[in-house]
Amino acid sequence: MATGRTHRPATRSRGIPEATVARLPLYLRALTALSERSVPTVSSEELAAAAGVNSAKLRKDFSYLGSYGTRGVGYDVEYLVYQISRELGLTQDWPVVIVGIGNLGAALANYGGFASRGFRVAALIDADPGLTGKPVAGIPVQHTDELEKIIKDNGVSIGVIATPAGAAQQVCDRLVAAGVTSILNFAPTVLSVPEGVDVRKVDLSIELQILAFHEQRKSGEETPAGDGAVPAAVTPRDDSADQGPDGDVPAVMPA
């Protein structure tokens, strides 16, 4: 999962809990699959299984949207697809810019799911002049100098940052100044943004580290509760994690 949001204490925006909002896309995906198989209705039990959640949770989630089910029958698939899409704001077109066209940026540009859900890649932006004009996923890369103009001309309000960490805050500031109010950040940095701007973060490194933690737990509980046998305190430790300046490593980028 991408982690974290910034600001907005616990914005139960109109009564829809944040946790529920995070699951709506999951339901939507499952429902879309059912829709394609022309399944007319689903029970909360079936849909919950498809989405990988508890059926009680699903029903409570839907209850925040309204009473869209029929007791004894279940939910009308098409109707629910529409309601969730509308609730998520997916019935309108969202122009998006991707800044930082490295390996990851290119991967994102090629992402099929982008276009298929109301999102449209309005522009690809990179600071490397050598990239300017070169088409990626059929879209010519534009230079960072054009950033403000692109945002304004296209009415972009969602930006994706796929730059190295060192450039992320600067790019973020420019995006925000130009009018972007939602940011998806792939760079391994904590972005600071003014009130009213949403930031979501996707961090591969963190996900792997969390997995490693659980993995360590599983394979042998070595050093049961070792508070005693620690190496010299202040002296520079000799173990790993010392190589690259992690703070400057691109999220997922070329070298």
Place this chain on the structure above:
Amino acid sequence: MATGRTHRPATRSRGIPEATVARLPLYLRALTALSERSVPTVSSEELAAAAGVNSAKLRKDFSYLGSYGTRGVGYDVEYLVYQISRELGLTQDWPVVIVGIGNLGAALANYGGFASRGFRVAALIDADPGLTGKPVAGIPVQHTDELEKIIKDNGVSIGVIATPAGAAQQVCDRLVAAGVTSILNFAPTVLSVPEGVDVRKVDLSIELQILAFHEQRKSGEETPAGDGAVPAAVTPRDDSADQGPDGDVPAVMPA
């Protein structure tokens, strides 16, 4: 952020809350940056600011690891880096395989942060015979047929799935059968795994949809609480979200 975990009700593994574990990598990154600037100690206030969290939360998080601070002074940077690294299991080497070498898989393979934190890309695997042998990020791609052998020969316990959604479950099953017990899934599917296997999911599409929700909230509260004016219920709606079979769209993949 990447979302979700599977199984394990709320595994407070040895008393360390899941929420805390998820923040440890954040602290570690901030600490590493300080370490590189040769800063000897930090207060909870400073470190919290750098990591983008509340200082009380940070102190409580650290309290789960032990009493590693000095009152009136703060925390010893090097010592804390070591303790967190150890807690996360980053002092050992974790061989990782990446399955599905499309745009995203390639991006992941090139990810610098991989190697710099105890993770080592042991192999790249793809089902396309045309890719077999071709080097990506300096590592030759191997064919899916070799999957089981690769896992066993290298003692791999962490697998990354970057395949199209349609192949994800099958790949997952093979990984698990071969001995993998932690999976980072980039494919937009709910993976079902046996007890004891951890799955974390990173889903770009979901992140964007969550952003869209908040974005919609911000720009004008149109249809204030519209339960009334809905389109024909069961009839196929005419709005967007109808194009691609979303369920089969690769996470972030070539066409």
Place this chain on the structure above:
DNA sequence: CCATCTTTGTGCACGCGTTCACAAAGACAT
């Protein structure tokens, strides 16, 4: 050695999210 000042570690309260369990609602058969 004592006073002061800084900063940690944590007890406590609060709120969100999850889950259970059941009453109400409606479909369907007779």
Place this chain on the structure above:
DNA sequence: ATGTCTTTGTGAACGCGTGCACAAAGATGG
């Protein structure tokens, strides 16, 4: 029309996570 059966919608209880606020710990200076 009535009864049965399925499935929703939700009240209530519980547990986790967060943040406040403060006492204890220790550094530092006189």
